[in-house]
Amino acid sequence: MTASRHMVETTLNGIPASRGIAIGLAFLVDRDLPEIRGSTSLDRGQVASEVARFKAAVKTADQELSRLIRRAPQEMGQHLYVLEMERSLLKDKLFYGRTIETIQKARVNAEYALKTTVDRVKAAFARIEDAYLRERGSDVASVYHRVLRNLMGGKAPEISAISRRVILVARDVSPAEASQLDLQHVLGFVTDLGGKTSHTAIIARTLGIPAVMGLPGASESIRTGDLLVVDGGTGVVVVNPDDETLARYEELRETDARAQARLAKGSHLPAATSDGFTVSVCGNMELKEEVVAVLDRGGDGVGLYRTEFLYLNRDGLPGEDELFENYKEVAELMAPRPVTIRTLDVNGDKVGRGLFSEQADNPALGLRAIRFCLAHPEVFQTQLRAILRAAAFGNVRLLFPMISGLPELLAAKKAVSAAADALDSRGVSFNPDPEIGVMIEVPSAAVMADVLAEHVKFFSVGTNDLIQYTLAVDRGNKHVAHLFESLHPAVIRLLAGVAAVCRDSGVRLAMCGEMAADPFATQLLLGLGFSELSMHPAAVGAVKNTVRALSRSRCEDVAARAVREKSAEDVRRLLAESSLSAPNGRSDLKSTPAAP
Ligand code: PEP
Ligand code: MG
Numbered sequence: 264m265t266a267s268r269h270m271v272e273t274t275l276n277g278i279p280a281s282r283g284i285a286i287g288l289a290f291l292v293d294r295d296l297p298e299i300r301g302s303t304s305l306d307r308g309q310v311a312s313e314v315a316r317f318k319a320a321v322k323t324a325d326q327e328l329s330r331l332i333r334r335a336p337q338e339m340g341q342h343l344y345v346l347e348m349e350r351s352l353l354k355d356k357l358f359y360g361r362t363i364e365t366i367q368k369a370r371v372n373a374e375y376a377l378k379t380t381v382d383r384v385k386a387a388f389a390r391i392e393d394a395y396l397r398e399r400g401s402d403v404a405s406v407y408h409r410v411l412r413n414l415m416g417g418k419a420p421e422i423s424a425i426s427r428r429v430i431l432v433a434r435d436v437s438p439a440e441a442s443q444l445d446l447q448h449v450l451g452f453v454t455d456l457g458g459k460t461s462h463t464a465i466i467a468r469t470l471g472i473p474a475v476m477g478l479p480g481a482s483e484s485i486r487t488g489d490l491l492v493v494d495g496g497t498g499v500v501v502v503n504p505d506d507e508t509l510a511r512y513e514e515l516r517e518t519d520a521r522a523q524a525r526l527a528k529g530s531h532l533p534a535a536t537s538d539g540f541t542v543s544v545c546g547n548m549e550l551k552e553e554v555v556a557v558l559d560r561g562g563d564g565v566g567l568y569r570t571e572f573l574y575l576n577r578d579g580l581p582g583e584d585e586l587f588e589n590y591k592e593v594a595e596l597m598a599p600r601p602v603t604i605r606t607l608d609v610n611g612d613k614v615g616r617g618l619f620s621e622q623a624d625n626p627a628l629g630l631r632a633i634r635f636c637l638a639h640p641e642v643f644q645t646q647l648r649a650i651l652r653a654a655a656f657g658n659v660r661l662l663f664p665m666i667s668g669l670p671e672l673l674a675a676k677k678a679v680s681a682a683a684d685a686l687d688s689r690g691v692s693f694n695p696d697p698e699i700g701v702m703i704e705v706p707s708a709a710v711m712a713d714v715l716a717e718h719v720k721f722f723s724v725g726t727n728d729l730i731q732y733t734l735a736v737d738r739g740n741k742h743v744a745h746l747f748e749s750l751h752p753a754v755i756r757l758l759a760g761v762a763a764v765c766r767d768s769g770v771r772l773a774m775c776g777e778m779a780a781d782p783f784a785t786q787l788l789l790g791l792g793f794s795e796l797s798m799h800p801a802a803v804g805a806v807k808n809t810v811r812a813l814s815r816s817r818c819e820d821v822a823a824r825a826v827r828e829k830s831a832e833d834v835r836r837l838l839a840e841s842s843l844s845a846p847n848g849r850s851d852l853k854s855t856p857a858a859p
Contacts, residue, residue, distance in 0.1 A: 272505045277478030278458050279498035281467035282801075283523075284516040285451030286509070289502075290429035291487045292436070302375035305366075313366050317373040320413035321353050327409065328353075348576060352406045357384055374414050381407040391613065391626070404435070430491045434482045436463045451493040453481050453500055467495075468801050475500050526804035530561030534807035540815040542789065544807045545601075545797035547775055551589050554596045556800040561807065564600035566723065566797020567662070567775035568593060570646070571609050580615040580642060586649035594657025601658045603723065603775075603797070604650050605702070606675075607642070608632040608664040614642070627731070632665035637674050647682035654694035662723055666701040666708050672718055704728035704776070709757040716768040722761060723797070726776025730754055749778045750834040752826075755787070759826045762792040773797065782809040783838060789815055790822025817841075 305313055328350045352358055358380060365376035384403050431449055435456040449472060457463055457476035467474040473495030485491070485502055492501040492512045501508055535541040545566030546557030557565055573581045573589060594602050610626045611619035619639070623629035636643035653659055663675045676699065683695040699718075703709050704725030712722065726749060731738040733753055736746045748754070765772040773795035778784050780798035782805050788796060789810065796806060821841050828834045 271503065272508060273484070273502040275475075275478055275481060275484075275500045275502065277453070277475040277481070277498045277500060279494075279496055280457065280459050280464035280476040281452075281472060281474035282496040283451075283471065283473035284495070284512060284519055285430055285473040285491075285493040286512060286516060287428055287430045287450040287491060289432045289453075289485050289487055289489045289491050291482060291485065292431060292433040302369070302371035305370040305372065307370070310367055310370060313373050314363050316414065317362060317366060317377070317410075320373070320410050321359060323413045324406070324409040325350060325353055349406050349409075351576065352403065353410070358403075358406065374411060377407065377410060377414070391610075430493055432482055432485045432487075432491075451491075451495065452476070453478060453485065453491065453493055455479050455482050468799065471801075523804075526808050529811070530804035530807055532561075532807070533563070534810040536789065536810060536818070537812075537814045538816055540789070540794075542793070542810045543773075543795040544803050544810070545603075545775075545795060546800040546803060547797050548593075548800075551593050553800070554593050557803075558596070560800040560803045562600075562800055562803050564658075564797075565593065565597055565602040566773055566779075566795055568602060568604045570605060570607055571613075574607060574609065574614045576616075578616050580618065580645070583645045583649050583652075586646055587652045590649055590653035590659070591656045594653050594659050598657035601660055603660040603662050603700070603773075604653070605662040605664055606633070606646055606650070607636055609635065611635050611639070627737070633663050633671055633675055634665065637671065637678070640678065643678050644682050644685065647679055648686055648693075651679070651682055651686055651693040651695065651697065652691060654697040655692045659694070660698040660700060660721070662700045662702060664702045664725070665705060665728070666715065667705040668707055668711055669714050669718075672701055672715055676718065700771075700773075702728075702775075703761055704732070706733050706757065709761050712761045712764040713768070716764050716770045719770060721771035721773055721795075722765065723773040723775045723795075724758065724761065724793075726754070726774065726778040729757065729776065730778075733757060748831045749781070749784060750787075750831040750838075752828055752830065752834065755791075755825050755828075755834065758788075758791055759822070766792055771795065780806065782806055785809045786813055786818045786821050786841060787825055787834075787838060789813060790818030790820070790825075 328346055332346050332350075361380045361383075362373070362376045365371060365379055366373055369376065371379075381403060388403060428448055428450055430451040430453060432453045433455075435454055436452055451472055452463070452467055452474040454463070454474075454476045455478060459476070464474060464476055473493050475493055475495055475498050478498075478500060481500065489502050490504065490509075492499075492504050492508070494500070494512070494515075501512070504512065533541055534544050543563045543566075544561075545564040546553075546560060546562035547567040547569070548554060548557055548565055549569045549572055554565070568590075570586075573586060590602075590604055593604075607614075608631065610623070610629055610631045611621035612626075614635075619635075621630045621635070630638060636646075647661075650659065650661055654661075661679065663672065666672050666675070679699065683693070686693045687695070698720040700721035700723055701708065701715055701719055702725045703712065703722050704727070706729065708715060709729065716722070727738055730736065730747055730749060730751070734746060734748065734751055736743045736748075738747060762772055764770065772791075772793050774788060774793050775797040777798070779788065779793075779796040780802035785796070785806055786809075798806065821837065824837055825834050828837060
């Protein structure tokens, strides 16, 4: 390892994927494989042995993955499904079957057939509009690398052999690799690829390792032995910092560590403002295992349970019992705290492999979420019955995504009644009347909030979509990420309108979009009247702490002024100038692209 402190300080900016500051020497993981350019054409007699070679490479990959699963550190527990998913991809028809078919029909070598198959699968992933799901394409890439390496007789990169305290720099870190890391030795991650919603980012956040991702060229410009500062909260990576920069970041790291320790202490207590207004600070989750993270981080409940996962990467659809068991477990573990189960929010083409063929040029505006469910009553009914049954075992709320107007809401509520009738006639125990709410994430729903309010108990604002649709900014497109602006006055005015409806009607006002996780925005949200904020669990402590430093009446003043501002910059200045701004004075809003 050659330390190169004499080189000039360079600052790189990437995507802030997991907060915290790491300072240490870079360790470059080079796992690039030679590019597969052309094919070798096979004689008829060579085909069978080529297929056998491919099968053997897949088998070795499978053995490697099961070994990883067995040896994964305990902290990985809830994320092992990623490795299981990679294993199931290995045997997936689209991957395994198609590659064999290509070898046989096109009479090409296994490497080339594999590449053709994977390019096709990756292209299909790239068309998915949901950022979270689109980044699942990296799981396909990781499986591809594993099989290809085996075909070419290479050895698995020895990430697990790292025995120094280093910052890992790579083109990409696959979830499988992340799971091999000895956390004692990895101070941080820097990767060329990946984004805030990649699995590795999620794992880094869960494990509390600072990470900056989506930093093109990092693995080429950084050398093993360079001194690095990684600020996972801002996305800044400083290569070979000078003494002054280093001292500044060391101090920041100390302050941050002290602040985190303070936050952890208060995260299990309720969050009330100095004038006695209690805000419920909840966690968002996607997998039932994440209920542990919500509880550990002090969440007052689950403000958003995204239920998509059980429908993806499988050949049929989940049955009522499977869904029921899943929801029941979450409800029981959280009880008496609330669990807000959102009904399925996907486009049909992602559900139950090939069962529905609703592909669209513009899927974000297509047959998604409640639209899909209403178009496929059998899918919707199954999920609703499962939710109503689980609601007998805890404090379950039912949340409809993508409602754009009253007829959809009424149709969805009618579907709930139908599900209740069906259960009634079966004599199973269920709760016919859980609290029902709608997500306010389509501008028309915000405009029609007064009409919708007559039919629900709560609104949950999904800012990830509300901002995308209001500002016409694709939440997953990095070229327009700078336009994704939570503090845009248009967004604030929409929120204020919804808040006014809630004040008049008594409908509870919650937010479960990423804006809720930013302490800089907390004063504005409290001032507008939000009484529940739900976010990724790691943010709960910071938001609770911020709430405690605020007085609601002052927040209301700030919110009243914010509504009259003319630009996001003005709003930002107003919030910063207000003595109520977040304790650490930092906002993730400006630098954070659309969140999952
Ligand atoms: C949102 O749109 O803000 C939201 C919470 O839902 P999702 O991110 O799952 O679309
Ligand atoms: Mg949404």
